[in-house]
Amino acid sequence: MSTSTEQHEHEHGMTDAGYIKIAIILAAITALEVSTYYVDFGPLFMPSLMIMMVVKFVMVVSYFMHLKFDSKIFTFLFYTGLGLALFVYITALATFKFFIS
């Protein structure tokens, strides 16, 4: 049984216990995120929320979606889409900022 689990871990990156640990960390970060709504974080409010959002995103994509352990081609395909989406947002934001009176 343990040999089978070890082989599974080697092939697919993590054990079930590892996934549960990641989920606990994600739940803790979510609780911290929600706390920013009630507690005044001052100038750290926006940066801390952005950092927590990115950390959660990367953790789910890397561990639950196995991108960390899978082929780099998948990483390239996904992050290219994400990069283009960010480009769309920045372009739209810039358009509204500069061309609307």
Add this chain to the structure above:
Amino acid sequence: MAETATHTADHASEHGHETSTGLTNNKLAMWLFLGSECLLFGGLISTYMLYRGRVSDGPHPMAIFDIPFTSISSFVLLMSSLTMVLAVSSAQRGDDSRTNLWLTITAVLGATFVGGQVYEFTAFIREGLGFSTSLFGSSFYTLTGFHGIHVSVGVLMLLSTVGIIRKNKITGTKAEVVELVGLYWHFVDVVWIIIFTLVYLIPS
């Protein structure tokens, strides 16, 4: 490098396909699809961020958002990602009964999230925020509605997968089919991670 290539080729052959990249076409197609979905949600999130402050009529976002309720919904969806990854893990071990159990739990959690969203929309409409009340209302319902539709499609995919595993009618590798459904499910979760922060937690 050669070792990695051999491992990738072994991985592909394990899933029953021989391709020039050493990767299965189904998985490659799913990642391409998810990359294109990033653009769809990127456009919707951009539109919301640009129009979030445009409240000409109707209630202001911060006056109607119920943060404790949405936080619980977010937690439910986040935990569904854990049950989904446990389903994938069970499928890769060839444990059909546990795979079906985790898939069913994931579907129930997903349906709970969608139910919460329907309740939230109903409450907002009752408080005077219709689809065409303001630019904020239109962009909010479009963004969160599209996400809700994605979750609903995911629930149908999960239940269908449970059905075809039970009837043993899967064409191809069982573990790969569950993994592909899992990739879609995790994607709707990561999209919600962004929506929850940008739409609900950051005041407009």
